[in-house]
Amino acid sequence: xxxxxxxxxxxxxxxxxxxxxxxxxxxxxxxxxxxxxxxxxxxxxxxxxxxxxxxxxxxxxxxxxxxxxxxxxxxxxxxxxxxxxxxxxxxxxxxxxxxxxxxxxxxxxxxxxxxxxxxxxxxxxxxxxxxxxxxxxxxxxxxxxxxxxxxxxxxxxxxxxxxxxxxxxxxxxxxxxxxxxxxxxxxxxxxxxxxxxxxxxxxxxxxxxxxxxxxxxxxxxxxxxxxxxxxxxxxxxxxxxxxxxxxxxxxxxxxxxxxxxxxxxxxxxxxxxxxxxxxxxxxxxxxxxxxxxxxxxxxxxxxxxxxxxxxxxxxxxxxx
Amino acid sequence: xxxxxxxxxxxxxxxxxxxxxxxxxxxxxxxxxxxxxxxxxxxxxxxxxxxxxxxxxxxxxxxxxxxxxxxxxxxxxxxxxxxxxxxxxxxxxxxxxxxxxxxxxxxxxxxxxxxxxxxxxxxxxxxxxxxxxxxxxxxxxxxxxxxxxxxxxxxxxxxxxxxxxxxxxxxxxxxxxxxxxxxxxxxxxxxxxxxxxxxxxxxxxxxxxxxxxxxxxxxxxxxxxxxxxxxxxxxxxxxxxxxxxxxxxxxxxxxxxxxxxxxxxxxxxxxxxxxxxxxxxxxxxxxxxxxxxxxxxxxxxxxxxxxxxxxxxxxxxxxxxxxxxxxxxx
Numbered sequence: 215x216x217x218x219x220x221x222x223x224x225x226x227x228x229x230x231x232x233x234x235x236x237x238x239x240x241x242x243x244x245x246x247x248x249x250x251x252x253x254x255x256x257x258x259x260x261x262x263x264x265x266x267x268x269x270x271x272x273x274x275x276x277x278x279x280x281x282x283x284x285x286x287x288x289x290x291x292x293x294x295x296x297x298x299x300x301x302x303x304x305x306x307x308x309x310x311x312x313x314x315x316x317x318x319x320x321x322x323x324x325x326x327x328x329x330x331x332x333x334x335x336x337x338x339x340x341x342x343x344x345x346x347x348x349x350x351x352x353x354x355x356x357x358x359x360x361x362x363x364x365x366x367x368x369x370x371x372x373x374x375x376x377x378x379x380x381x382x383x384x385x386x387x388x389x390x391x392x393x394x395x396x397x398x399x400x401x402x403x404x405x406x407x408x409x410x411x412x413x414x415x416x417x418x419x420x421x422x423x424x425x426x427x428x429x430x431x432x433x434x435x436x437x438x439x440x441x442x443x444x445x446x447x448x449x450x451x452x453x454x455x456x457x458x459x460x461x462x463x464x465x466x467x468x469x470x471x472x473x474x475x476x477x478x479x480x481x482x483x484x485x486x487x488x489x490x491x492x493x494x495x496x497x498x499x500x501x502x503x504x505x506x507x508x509x510x511x512x513x514x515x516x517x518x519x520x521x522x523x524x525x526x527x528x529x530x531x532x533x534x
Numbered sequence: 535x536x537x538x539x540x541x542x543x544x545x546x547x548x549x550x551x552x553x554x555x556x557x558x559x560x561x562x563x564x565x566x567x568x569x570x571x572x573x574x575x576x577x578x579x580x581x582x583x584x585x586x587x588x589x590x591x592x593x594x595x596x597x598x599x600x601x602x603x604x605x606x607x608x609x610x611x612x613x614x615x616x617x618x619x620x621x622x623x624x625x626x627x628x629x630x631x632x633x634x635x636x637x638x639x640x641x642x643x644x645x646x647x648x649x650x651x652x653x654x655x656x657x658x659x660x661x662x663x664x665x666x667x668x669x670x671x672x673x674x675x676x677x678x679x680x681x682x683x684x685x686x687x688x689x690x691x692x693x694x695x696x697x698x699x700x701x702x703x704x705x706x707x708x709x710x711x712x713x714x715x716x717x718x719x720x721x722x723x724x725x726x727x728x729x730x731x732x733x734x735x736x737x738x739x740x741x742x743x744x745x746x747x748x749x750x751x752x753x754x755x756x757x758x759x760x761x762x763x764x765x766x767x768x769x770x771x772x773x774x775x776x777x778x779x780x781x782x783x784x785x786x787x788x789x790x791x792x793x794x795x796x797x798x799x800x801x802x803x804x805x806x807x808x809x810x811x812x813x814x815x816x817x818x819x820x821x822x823x824x825x826x827x828x829x830x831x832x833x834x835x836x837x838x839x840x841x842x843x844x845x846x847x848x849x850x851x852x853x854x855x856x857x858x859x860x861x862x863x864x
Binding site for chain 1: 579580692693694695722723724725726727728730731749750751752753754755756775776779780789790791792793794795796797798801803804805806807810811
């Protein structure tokens with residue numbers, strides 16, 4: 215397996231009236247070609263910002279992004295234009311991420327025009343129809359507008375647009391969270407089929423843990439801008455080591471009877487990401503919190519081979 | 535009061551919307567009963583008519599375009615659909631309270647949360663403003679918010695806290711029946727767990743019944759005693775939690791369960807339901823689910839099946855009832 219993406223100590227701070235907002239703070243990870251990295255966390259944990267910074271939709275504050283062996287941390291406008299061909303995004307809300315004044319074929323075909331991919335009009339039309347077929351849109355929708363279609367079909371348009379340039383890498387930001395379960399399953403299956411057929415690499419951002427388990431190879435759990443735990447999917451769902459991941463996974467409502475439900479209830483809510491203190495950011499809600507947690511920020515450690523956790527007390531809590 | 539006393543009885547309720555010249559049958563001959571202290575989960579996808587059904591219980595379906603065309607909603611023996619607005623006001627908020635889906639938009643942004651809680655208390659009880667506000671403070675503490683935040687405005691609270699305020703408003707007058715429309719959909723899972731836990735606790739303490747509208751079968755399994763599944767304005771299956779989760783099945787319910795990614799097992803591929811929910815103005819003939827159903831036969835296209843009682847209390851509306859719920863093919 216070859217490495218497609220490597221992110222080192224990536225930071226994204228936003229300047230606000232009351233101070234610096236640490237949206238993504240010192241996050242490092244690697245994604246192998248053809249694999250899916252799931253990024254989970256609750257609203258405000260910085261997962262969407264992370265996806266955007268990786269794609270240079272937002273400039274990073276500091277840190278390094280290596281894509282296909284090339285450092286793309288500070289791309290020139292021309293090289294960024296080239297990069298976009300290879301890295302695309304599927305957005306969360308299929309209602310607001312499509313231009314209401316463009317028809318389905320115009321939306322899907324726009325990247326082809328920008329990159330001057332097609333030589334003739336006929337070739338262009340064929341490519342568009344081909345793309346529509348790939349994502350399961352009937353060609354009779356060619357001239358319809360997004361508002362005439364339901365959420366599932368609209369999300370297919372978004373995926374079609376992302377695929378138009380034949381990218382290697384797609385960041386999917388909550389692509390199914392606005393959809394009903396029966397439609398959600400259709401889109402997830404489509405995305406998996408596309409990955410198998412084209413060898414795509416995904417970063418899959420979601421708050422839905424059942425979805426992320428279903429689609430990811432590796433999972434990274436974020437809390438308030440920081441990565442608190444990262445390991446492969448199987449390991450994470452069998453042995454969570456960070457207290458936040460434990461609580462998060464225990465809180466998934468399971469559609470089953472006679473389960474022993476050991477919900478770990480957390481106290482309170484997210485603290486402020488603006489000028490956070492030098493401490494564990496989860497400490498105010500943590501059931502295991504001790505003095506060290508409020509006085510020093512924990513660093514990410516490889517506790518078990520391949521299993522990274524940022525917690526001072528990880529060994530005590532898990533009896534390692 | 536005995537447990538199996540019928541608190542709410544909906545019989546053959548029909549609610550239609552007239553949009554332009556089209557008729558939308560949002561709720562189509564729906565019958566439901568809710569007993570004292572029971573929690574009924576009403577499950578269905580977008581546009582199935584769940585919210586319209588809930589609104590029609592309180593007589594707050596927007597009219598026009600909506601209208602209760604036929605049927606009755608009996609609450610403790612009184613048909614609410616026959617009452618005037620003035621008479622209904624005695625029930626709304628006091629006997630039957632509603633928790634709306636979106637905590638961001640269902641609070642008034644220019645009133646403090648305290649004022650919004652005391653408003654409902656004062657409306658239904660002959661007490662002074664001072665008494666009402668001290669009751670409101672108690673309610674805040676009850677839902678886990680410090681009473682010192684009485685004078686804060688909604689925008690100063692997070693989503694989970696706002697939903698707690700809404701729960702406080704709903705429970706302020708000790709309602710017998712609580713209607714909760716997707717109360718946790720807009721919340722994160724750990725906050726959702728806190729809110730569900732709180733609702734469960736308060737409901738048990740106060741002995742009220744609840745109609746919980748949701749699209750999340752996981753939430754249903756956590757909190758409900760019985761379940762009704764809606765599709766295109768009709769109830770296609772209802773019964774106890776165990777009947778619906780483990781008994782015979784309507785193909786739509788089977789599809790819903792199979793499309794859920796399961797965190798406890800490794801399914802390679804999800805079994806989705808083919809197609810889309812029907813256009814509500816042009817519902818198909820026969821069974822409303824037949825164009826998406828893989829067990830569809832000729833009779834399904836011609837005739838709409840009745841909701842029949844397969845076992846005591848377990849109703850299914852289908853010509854080709856499926857034997858087990860989880861028919862997952864590997």
